[in-house]
Amino acid sequence: VGRQAHRTVVDLEASILAKNDERAARNRAWLAGRETLAINLMSAPGAGKTTLLERTIHDLAKEQQLFVIEGDQATANDGERIRDAGAPVVQVNTGTGCHLDAEMVARGLNELKPPARSLVIIENVGNLVCPALFDLGETAKVAILSVTEGDDKPIKYPHMFRAAALILINKIDLLPHVDFSVEKAVGRAREVNPGVEVMTLSARTGEGLAAWYGWLAARRAATGATMGL
Amino acid sequence: VGRQAHRTVVDLEASILAKNDERAARNRAWLAGRETLAINLMSAPGAGKTTLLERTIHDLAKEQQLFVIEGDQATANDGERIRDAGAPVVQVNTGTGCHLDAEMVARGLNELKPPARSLVIIENVGNLVCPALFDLGETAKVAILSVTEGDDKPIKYPHMFRAAALILINKIDLLPHVDFSVEKAVGRAREVNPGVEVMTLSARTGEGLAAWYGWLAARRAATGATMGL
Numbered sequence: 001v002g003r004q005a006h007r008t009v010v011d012l013e014a015s016i017l018a019k020n021d022e023r024a025a026r027n028r029a030w031l032a033g034r035e036t037l038a039i040n041l042m043s044a045p046g047a048g049k050t051t052l053l054e055r056t057i058h059d060l061a062k063e064q065q066l067f068v069i070e071g072d073q074a075t076a077n078d079g080e081r082i083r084d085a086g087a088p089v090v091q092v093n094t095g096t097g098c099h100l101d102a103e104m105v106a107r108g109l110n111e112l113k114p115p116a117r118s119l120v121i122i123e124n125v126g127n128l129v130c131p132a133l134f135d136l137g138e139t140a141k142v143a144i145l146s147v148t149e150g151d152d153k154p155i156k157y158p159h160m161f162r163a164a165a166l167i168l169i170n171k172i173d174l175l176p177h178v179d180f181s182v183e184k185a186v187g188r189a190r191e192v193n194p195g196v197e198v199m200t201l202s203a204r205t206g207e208g209l210a211a212w213y214g215w216l217a218a219r220r221a222a223t224g225a226t227m228g229l
Numbered sequence: 230v231g232r233q234a235h236r237t238v239v240d241l242e243a244s245i246l247a248k249n250d251e252r253a254a255r256n257r258a259w260l261a262g263r264e265t266l267a268i269n270l271m272s273a274p275g276a277g278k279t280t281l282l283e284r285t286i287h288d289l290a291k292e293q294q295l296f297v298i299e300g301d302q303a304t305a306n307d308g309e310r311i312r313d314a315g316a317p318v319v320q321v322n323t324g325t326g327c328h329l330d331a332e333m334v335a336r337g338l339n340e341l342k343p344p345a346r347s348l349v350i351i352e353n354v355g356n357l358v359c360p361a362l363f364d365l366g367e368t369a370k371v372a373i374l375s376v377t378e379g380d381d382k383p384i385k386y387p388h389m390f391r392a393a394a395l396i397l398i399n400k401i402d403l404l405p406h407v408d409f410s411v412e413k414a415v416g417r418a419r420e421v422n423p424g425v426e427v428m429t430l431s432a433r434t435g436e437g438l439a440a441w442y443g444w445l446a447a448r449r450a451a452t453g454a455t456m457g458l
Contacts, residue, residue, distance in 0.1 A: 012241055045273040045357050045386060046378025073358060074387050096388060098327060098358035126385075127358055128274050129302060129327035148377035148400070149275025156355075157274060158303050159325060171377070177406050 020134055023102035027109065027137025029227055031120075037223040038120040039216075040136050042160060043144035044153075045126030048170045050078045052144065052203040052212075053121060057085040059206075060213060064220070069108035069122045071100040078123065088112060099130035102137055119220055128157040139223060140165040147171050148178055151185035158192040166197045166215060173202040249363055252331035256366025258456055259338065260349075266452040267349040268445075269365050271389060272373035273382075274355030277399045279307045281373065281432040281441075282350060283314040289442060290315060293449070298337040298351045300329040307352065317341060328359035331366055348449055357386040368452060369394040376400050377407055380414035387421040395426045395444060402431040 031038050041049050057066050068089040070079045079091030090108040092100060105122060114120050122138060124131040132141075143164035145153055148171055154161040161167060167189050169182060186198050199215070201208030260267050272278050286295050297318040299308045308320030319337040321329060334351060343349050351367060353360040361370075372393035374382055377400055383390040390396060396418050398411060415427050428444070430437030 044275060044355070045382055046375075072385055075381075075384050077381060077385065096358075096362060098356070125358065126273070127327070127356055129325075129354065129356055130359070133325060146275075146377065148375065148403070152304075152306060153274055155304050156301055156306065174377070174403065174406055177403055 017133070020102045023106060024135035024137040025228075027102055027106055028139075030106075030109065031137065031139065032225055032227050034114070034116050034118070035223055035225050036114055036116065036118045036120055037216075037220050038122060038136075038138045039219075040122045040124060040131075040138035040141045041144070042124045042128075042131045042141060042164075043126060043146070043170075044128050044149055047126070047144045047146040047149065048203045049123050049126070049144055050081055052168070052170065052201075053087075053123060054081060054085040055203050055206070055209065056121075056213070056216075057082070057087045059209065060216075061086060064119055064216075067112050067114040067118050067120045069100075069105060069112065069120065071104070071123055071125045073097070073125060088114075094125055098125060098127050099134050100124050100136060101134050105136045105138075117223075119216065128153070128160045132157075132160040132163045140219065142166045142168060144168045144170050145185065145189075147175055147180040147182075150179075151181050151188065154185065154188040154192055161189050161196070162192045164193065164196060166199070167193075168212065169198060169200045170203055172200050172207060173205045246362070249331050252335060253364035253366040256331055256335055256338065257368075259335075260366065260368065261454055261456050263343070263345050263347070264452055264454050265343055265345065265347045265349055266445075266449050267351060267365075267367045268448075269351045269353060269360075269367035269370045270373070271353045271357075271360045271370060271393075272355060272375070272399075273357050273378055276355070276373045276375040276378065277432045278352050278355070278373055279310055281397070281399065281430075282316075282352060283310060284432050284435070284438065285350075285442070285445075286311070286314040286316045288438065289445075293348055293445075296341050296343040296347050296349045298329075298334060298341065298349065300333070300352055300354045302326070302354060311352075317343075323354055327354060327356050328363050329353050329365060330363050334365045334367075346452075348445065357382070357389045361386075361388040361392045369448065371395045371397060373397045373399050374414065374418075376404055376409040376411075379408075380410050380417065383414065383417040383421055390418050390425070391421045393422065393425060395428065396422075397441065398427060398429040399432055401429050401436060402434045
């Protein structure tokens with residue numbers, strides 16, 4: 001790509017991001033108006049986002065209904081898993097696209113129509129790169145890192161781990177079988193995102209899930225109707 | 230994004246892909262001129278691309294030197310691991326970019342200067358989405374799926390698994406500890422890519438690596454100087 005074309009691409013990327021940010025700001029205002037907490041859940045493919053959601057829907061069934069926007073390149077499999085677990089869900093397929101954007105989420109929210117004071121979880125496309133760049137209007141971004149991926153990932157994908165308000169280290173039941181240092185992973189996460197909250201858990205065995213539920217409840221309680229100015 | 234802007238984006242994406250394809254065709258011609266096999270190695274983050282490469286460099290040291298182009302969002306860690314393993318390597322950092330493109334590979338080949346009749350491995354950015362769309366001029370695409378990611382991935386990321394000439398199911402040493410059916414994964418891979426070759430291996434224990442080395446040797450032997458017309 002020549003210099004002029006490159007410039008056009010960069011300008012257009014900036015313009016796409018600016019349009020997305022506008023749309024995301026409106027999503028955020030709508031969510032505030034509805035006093036609704038929205039979490040943008042992100043990770044590499046197969047890190048356990050859907051399994052964590054299934055378990056969370058099940059364990060919180062009596063206290064807190066979840067509403068889910070499910071992003072995938074293809075198939076409705078994850079949407080069906082979430083519906084079977086008992087939560088209202090809208091499935092978004094991105095085709096060749098590598099991330100959800102704010103307009104997809106706006107359409108998802110319109111369709112999902114969560115009642116006031118809800119908890120909405122947006123499961124992004126499995127990808128540690130692109131989703132980090134696109135604001136969806138969520139209240140907070142949560143990144144999952146599974147121990148089978150290696151403890152170097154936070155510095156190799158710094159944009160993702162810098163954007164996260166909370167990092168969940170998942171699949172700790174597999175720690176005895178892999179070369180993964182939780183201490184190193186946490187240190188590297190804080191290299192790119194000082195002070196970020198990190199929790200270790202296993203969505204399969206249930207270990208460590210109480211802290212995650214506590215975090216959700218605290219964020220839920222702190223979600224008011226105040227708009228950012 | 231409105232209809233007109235959307236149209237501009239789609240046109241520009243098509244134009245970026247067309248420019249990339251032209252550059253990729255020149256890379257492919259250069260590689261043919263050099264009778265050199267180039268493999269585009271792709272997977273999700275943490276599926277074991279670098280570990281497989283380290284092991285391959287070590288095990289083939291006496292028969293076949295490898296030359297490596299190493300793609301990452303950030304850090305030179307993987308480049309250093311490959312250099313330590315004994316292969317000449319060029320590290321490419323993509324910043325916020327989610328994949329290598331043909332121009333990066335052209336620059337990498339110019340710098341790496343592999344001798345005629347070489348074997349070049351291009352380790353793409355860890356991502357199951359974007360790298361599938363960008364031809365690098367490689368001889369063949371190889372996709373790794375690790376058993377910790379789940380056996381549903383081929384249909385959830387169909388573009389990647391459709392593009393692959395060979396799929397390596399890695400980390401089979403962890404099969405006793407995870408819910409993963411090799412049979413289902415192979416079936417789903419062939420749903421999107423009928424007749425694709427699939428091998429199971431563990432880069433950590435060495436199980437199954439002989440078949441991978443055999444595949445490389447056969448592709449190497451079949452790599453001639455004929456240009457596509």
